[in-house]
Amino acid sequence: MKSNSITISLILLALTASTVVAARPNFLVIYTDDVGYGDVSCYQGCNFKTPNIDRIATEGLRFTDAHCTAATCTPSRYTLLTGSYAFRNKRAKILRGSAALIIDPKMATLPKVLQQSGYATAVVGKWHLGLGEGNVNWNGEVKPGPREVGFGYHFLIPATGDRTPCVYLEQGRVVGLDPKDPIEVSYGKRIGSAQSGSEARDTLKMDWSHGHNSTIVNGISRIGWMTGGRKARWVDEDMADVITRKAVEFIGKNKEKPFFLFYSTHDIHVPRVPHRRFVGKSGTGPRGDAMVQTDWCVGELMKALEANGLADNTMVIFSSDNGPVLDDGYKDDANEKLGDHDPNGPLRAGKYSKFEGGTRVPFIIKWPGKVKPAGTSAALFGQVDLARTICMIAGAQIPDGAFVDSRDAGRSLVGKDPVGRPHLVHEAGGLALRQGKWKFIPAGGTRDRLGPWGTVKVPGGGNLYDLSQDLGERRSVAAQNADKLAEMKVLLQKIRESHDG
Numbered sequence: 213m214k215s216n217s218i219t220i221s222l223i224l225l226a227l228t229a230s231t232v233v234a235a236r237p238n239f240l241v242i243y244t245d246d247v248g249y250g251d252v253s254c255y256q257g258c259n260f261k262t263p264n265i266d267r268i269a270t271e272g273l274r275f276t277d278a279h280c281t282a283a284t285c286t287p288s289r290y291t292l293l294t295g296s297y298a299f300r301n302k303r304a305k306i307l308r309g310s311a312a313l314i315i316d317p318k319m320a321t322l323p324k325v326l327q328q329s330g331y332a333t334a335v336v337g338k339w340h341l342g343l344g345e346g347n348v349n350w351n352g353e354v355k356p357g358p359r360e361v362g363f364g365y366h367f368l369i370p371a372t373g374d375r376t377p378c379v380y381l382e383q384g385r386v387v388g389l390d391p392k393d394p395i396e397v398s399y400g401k402r403i404g405s406a407q408s409g410s411e412a413r414d415t416l417k418m419d420w421s422h423g424h425n426s427t428i429v430n431g432i433s434r435i436g437w438m439t440g441g442r443k444a445r446w447v448d449e450d451m452a453d454v455i456t457r458k459a460v461e462f463i464g465k466n467k468e469k470p471f472f473l474f475y476s477t478h479d480i481h482v483p484r485v486p487h488r489r490f491v492g493k494s495g496t497g498p499r500g501d502a503m504v505q506t507d508w509c510v511g512e513l514m515k516a517l518e519a520n521g522l523a524d525n526t527m528v529i530f531s532s533d534n535g536p537v538l539d540d541g542y543k544d545d546a547n548e549k550l551g552d553h554d555p556n557g558p559l560r561a562g563k564y565s566k567f568e569g570g571t572r573v574p575f576i577i578k579w580p581g582k583v584k585p586a587g588t589s590a591a592l593f594g595q596v597d598l599a600r601t602i603c604m605i606a607g608a609q610i611p612d613g614a615f616v617d618s619r620d621a622g623r624s625l626v627g628k629d630p631v632g633r634p635h636l637v638h639e640a641g642g643l644a645l646r647q648g649k650w651k652f653i654p655a656g657g658t659r660d661r662l663g664p665w666g667t668v669k670v671p672g673g674g675n676l677y678d679l680s681q682d683l684g685e686r687r688s689v690a691a692q693n694a695d696k697l698a699e700m701k702v703l704l705q706k707i708r709e710s711h712d713g
């Protein structure tokens with residue numbers, strides 16, 4: 213009798229445990245590259261349609277004031293994964309393809325905390341957070357890397373599509389490397405005898421406009437030098453298919469356990485070379501075609517969730533790593549074929565800028581049963597909060613001292629807090645600050661427009677914008693609001709000096 217009741221208790225315990233495990237949601241973060249506020253059709257009328265992304269909004273919540281941390285890639289990604297503002301790490305700037313890993317493997321990260329609580333974790337796609345300890349030997353095992361910061365699986369574009377090395381890295385190894393044709397990468401001294409993009413300019417598939425004139429791979433010249441690894445070099449046209457297949461495989465393999473998948477697209481970063489299925493589909497040239505391709509990839513991921521019975525228990529987030537850019541180094545008709553498409557929507561400037569267009573990006577969440585369909589939220593939301601918020605939702609144990617700038621934004625993420633963050637730092641070279649409707653840009657220069665750029669010189673005291681009246685940041689009201697300006701200057705300094713993220 214006694215042993216029977218023990219057996220029953222054990223069964224009940226096991227059932228409860230498995231129910232709890234099953235209830236833990238999966239997280240799919242779709243992190244696009246250089247996609248602006250106006251590049252997704254549910255944000256405003258685009259010249260092309262993004263139906264799969266729009267469907268996430270129809271089934272979920274679309275934020276109108278959500279931000280990545282910085283107006284460039286590396287710092288935004290660093291913050292998303294570490295919950296620490298990137299300005300606290302001096303190395304978190306646009307990295308060369310030969311840069312060492314900038315996340316300390318001892319640091320608690322979003323994937324590591326989830327992994328320690330039983331999640332399967334993966335990053336598929338663009339990395340750009342450095343690899344190894346400097347002077348990486350690409351012919352051996354490359355580490356430390358994603359594995360050391362908490363990703364159980366990785367399949368990477370190591371830096372960017374426009375930087376060498378132009379090969380994929382899977383679980384620390386270059387995919388398809390022929391040991392007889394070893395890879396060497398250099399960001400200083402020129403290596404190899406192949407002609408560069410400057411020398412063989414008339415042979416290029418896509419001409420460069422600034423920079424991007426070193427090693428030629430797949431008919432496109434890149435930043436940085438690279439020799440060897442000929443069979444392993446990627447084909448840009450296939451990149452979206454390759455990484456999407458890897459992500460879909462990961463979903464299928466991990467359907468029995470909770471997972472965190474960081475799917476990080478190369479699109480719509482330069483060079484914009486979509487597969488021929490998408491060429492001409494947007495009517496705005498390669499930049500828009502790359503966006504149509506991204507939308508297709510999103511559709512494939514959604515299908516994979518549905519096919520594996522995971523759609524109902526997966527939180528899907530769609531966002532971008534910085535604002536939009538047009539000519540970012542290649543002559544790809546981004547300006548010429550733009551028509552009346554508006555990559556930054558109502559905002560000013562984009563990538564590289566302290567104006568809102570630098571960091572205010574599409575941010576959409578779908579989480580069936582938890583987030584009501586077809587909503588919009590005007591809450592001020594920062595990707596810096598994803599680390600703590602996701603770990604809290606997962607019920608993971610967050611170590612003391614982890615995620616220094618990351619707040620639990622769970623209520624805002626599900627649409628229950630219409631206000632959101634009290635303040636948010638915006639990094640673009642220097643820092644700017646949001647507080648409610650106010651935007652403070654300290655003295656100095658910042659980029660304007662979308663490439664080609666102009667420079668705006670912000671005068672000594674700094675500029676202050678009231679976004680409720682002036683979303684396009686056209687009229688500084690610093691003189692009329694001297695107290696507010698002074699208060700925000702002090703607050704920004706305080707955040708800079710202490711962990712008051």
Ligand code: NG6
Binds near residue numbers: 284285435
């Ligand atoms: C810039 C590159 C630009 C892009 C950017 C990084 C030049 C002239 N420009 O230095 O093309 O690669 O770095 O973009 O080289 S990001 O989205 O990864 O931050």
Ligand code: CA
Binds near residue numbers: 245246284481533534
């Ligand atoms: Ca980017």
